[in-house]
Amino acid sequence: MTKCPNCGAELRFSPEKQLMCCDYCMSTFSTDELKEADKPLTAESADRADDVMSEAQTAAQTKRDEREKREFEEQTRVYVCNNCGASVISDANTAATECYYCHNPVTLSGRLSGEFCPERIIPFKLNREEAEDIFRKFIKKKWFVPKSFRSEKQLEKIVGLYTPFWLADCKTNAKISADAKIVTVHRTANYTITNTKLYDCDRAAYMTFEKIPADGSRKLDDDFLDAVEPFNYDGLTDFNMNYLAGFMADKYDVPKSEIIDRIKNRISGAAEEVLKNDIKGFTSVSVKEKSVNLIRTDWQYVMLPLWFMTYSFKGKIYQFAVNGQTGKTAGLPPLSAGKFALMLIAVFILTLIIGGFASGFLGW
Numbered sequence: 001m002t003k004c005p006n007c008g009a010e011l012r013f014s015p016e017k018q019l020m021c022c023d024y025c026m027s028t029f030s031t032d033e034l035k036e037a038d039k040p041l042t043a044e045s046a047d048r049a050d051d052v053m054s055e056a057q058t059a060a061q062t063k064r065d066e067r068e069k070r071e072f073e074e075q076t077r078v079y080v081c082n083n084c085g086a087s088v089i090s091d092a093n094t095a096a097t098e099c100y101y102c103h104n105p106v107t108l109s110g111r112l113s114g115e116f117c118p119e120r121i122i123p124f125k126l127n128r129e130e131a132e133d134i135f136r137k138f139i140k141k142k143w144f145v146p147k148s149f150r151s152e153k154q155l156e157k158i159v160g161l162y163t164p165f166w167l168a169d170c171k172t173n174a175k176i177s178a179d180a181k182i183v184t185v186h187r188t189a190n191y192t193i194t195n196t197k198l199y200d201c202d203r204a205a206y207m208t209f210e211k212i213p214a215d216g217s218r219k220l221d222d223d224f225l226d227a228v229e230p231f232n233y234d235g236l237t238d239f240n241m242n243y244l245a246g247f248m249a250d251k252y253d254v255p256k257s258e259i260i261d262r263i264k265n266r267i268s269g270a271a272e273e274v275l276k277n278d279i280k281g282f283t284s285v286s287v288k289e290k291s292v293n294l295i296r297t298d299w300q301y302v303m304l305p306l307w308f309m310t311y312s313f314k315g316k317i318y319q320f321a322v323n324g325q326t327g328k329t330a331g332l333p334p335l336s337a338g339k340f341a342l343m344l345i346a347v348f349i350l351t352l353i354i355g356g357f358a359s360g361f362l363g364w
Contacts, residue, residue: 005296069114079106131307162303164216164252174271216252227330
């Protein structure tokens, strides 16, 4: 059976569509596209393919990969939160006592399977002091947050967290059909004449997209993590257990087969924009139909750095994060109803006072 190049599920032939179809991620492929999927992803990878590894080199690489997974399994510890179910990953020398999501105690579960060993990692560039300073600047102008949110005790809850991400390299066939207009206006002494010419425009292209990110954690909201992007992927390096020392990590619980639609949506919008921008010389361009088909997707499982903090306020958990590489922030702080009410009262009193002075001054 032929495997889906995007999610690895079995493909079936659809007589109706005359295409190979994946029932899991809903991708479709022609035989030519499946042949294309077997080719190297980029010219760079094609050059690398010319330098074929010998059998001995291949075997050595396999042994190194197995050794890395074995070391990862032996040197990591997993702590499970009985309250929210989070799996807290740390190196063997870290004694985790509290869940960084809900601040409840966690209990040692054991070792983590080698399959969760990431391929690449972006190490932290910002230290704890820098992250705390960014948080202080972030909160400085937030007038209506609870006093405890500004406290040094709250800052103690910031943890360095490696969060799981999938990076997708995709081959794509994209097509659009668009209505394009050229509008000209002529004015005379008595009339304004508008002339509109309509055109049907089609564009198609074979595209390659690299390192399209999607987070692999159900516990962190997608929009929340999108807000701390982008990461500079030039900083990716091969994973080493030493990078975990002094930090926590979260294992993925969203397999790549479940995020292929999100990857496709990101690529679909970008591909449409590229093709639309190629239609030049018109007053306006409106896309009426588009087709974006992923031919092949190559995946990398990576860990990306965040300085992460949660705050519990009136039964709700608020999350705040600093990109551990770039310093970009994300998070919505809690609102203190008491402080907000005092502000409204102050504004009301000030309005009355100003109104009283105006009445006296104008003789009302």
